[in-house]
Amino acid sequence: MKRKPEGFENLKEVHFCWQEEGGVCGTKRNLNKMAQSLLKTPPMPVRTKLLHHVGLSLYNTSHGFNEEEVKKKLQQFSGGSVDLQKEDNGIGILTLNNPSKMNAFSGVMMLQLLEKVIELENWTEGKGLIVRGAKNTFSSGSDLNAVKALGTPEDGMALCMFMQNTLTRFVRLPLISVALVQGRALGGGAELTTACDFRLMTAQSEIRFVHKEMGIIPSWGGATRLVEIIGSRQALRVLSGALKLDSKKALHIGMVEEILQSSDETECLKEAREWLQQFTNGPPEVIRALKKSVSSVKELCFKEALQTERDLLGTVWGGPANLEAIARKEKFNK
Structure with missing residues (x-):
């Protein structure tokens, strides 16, 4: 039969x-x-449904994680800010602003990063995002004052879960993201670059995972994402050697896409905008569906990723952009 x-x-x-x-x-x-x-x-499997639930975190109370307690502790360490500018063209500019400490993350900045991620989750017109640091440097990682005060293994695990939750939500944003690396991206700053879809560097900039020299390992998800970007062998060399990746080395191993022409803060931001716009030209619903479709492959099995692609197609097939393109009868093989 x-x-x-x-x-x-x-x-x-x-x-x-x-x-x-x-x-x-x-x-x-x-x-x-x-x-x-x-x-x-x-119907979608439960895991797929959870993945597409806005605000889903990796850890919760069942993992021994109490987010509100962590927030209270982080609130004690002030300094700097995380600023978000949303432009009419659908590109956002996320700026780490703590220049007196090389844009190191204070506790308050970690809280603000989560707030900005939540804001971006709800930005339905958004298509792209540039992550940068103020005053021509990216970020030196965590503020040592907070690191020293949160010195117990329990504190370290709680901070790890908080930042992994935040950056996982960042990775899942339906926005095409690029890290604009000016100056140095060290430690947690280097980890943050791996949460972006792409990385651009200026000629004099540097990315360095310094965790081994501090007697720890990456804890914001940076090691996991680095393997996805450059492969396990290269990632092991970079992490275990605490290698200084200048722009040429980073480009050679596939860590970054391009080296920008200018090192001026204003000019390189302009270059980054122009670079990103080649990928964000088009209706928001199409760009966002494309990003979701690609992102789902990282977390779902093959069958579930195919089903997600199918479901996302249903949101754009026969939609305004699709019907307009058909009406134009453009030939795409010119």
Whole structure:
């Protein structure tokens, strides 16, 4: 007995011919109904649903993580700010602003980073994001005052879970992101660059994972993401050697996409905008669906990622941008 392919059992009005390979053909007048039915079947697995739930964190009380307690502790360490500028073209500029300490993250800045991520989660017109540091440097990582005060293993684990939660939500943003590395990106600053989709460097800038020299390992998800970017062998060399990655070395191993022409703060931001715009030109709903589709592959199994791609297609197929492109009858193979 020939078995119907999974997902087609409820299609009653389409006339099928079942072939030996399990293929399906239907009458032309029912193809639209078939497509509509496919978009409704089957329900997404629980893990996929959770992934697309805005605000989902990796850790909660079942992992021994109490977010409110961590926030109270971080609030004690003031200094600096994380600023967000949202432009009309759908590109946001996220600036780490603590120049007196090379834009090191104070406790308050860690809290503000989470607040800005939540704001970006709700920015429906957003398409792209540039992450940068004030005064021509990126970030030297965590403020040592907070590190010294949070000296117990329990404090370290709690801070680790807080920042992993924040940066995982950052990675899942439906925005194409780029880290603009001016000056130095050290420790946690280097980890933050790995949370972006792309990295650009100025000629004199440097990325360095200094964790080994501090007697620790990356704890904001940086090691995991670094392996995704440059592979396990290169990542092990970079981390265990605490290597100084200047712009040429970083470009050679695939850590960054390009070295910018200018090192001037204003000019390199302009270059970064122009570089990012080649990927964000188009309707927000299409750019955001593309980013979600690619991001899902990092966390879902192959079958679930395919289902996510299908569900995202249902949000743009037949939409304004799709219908407008069809009406223009443009040839894309020129």
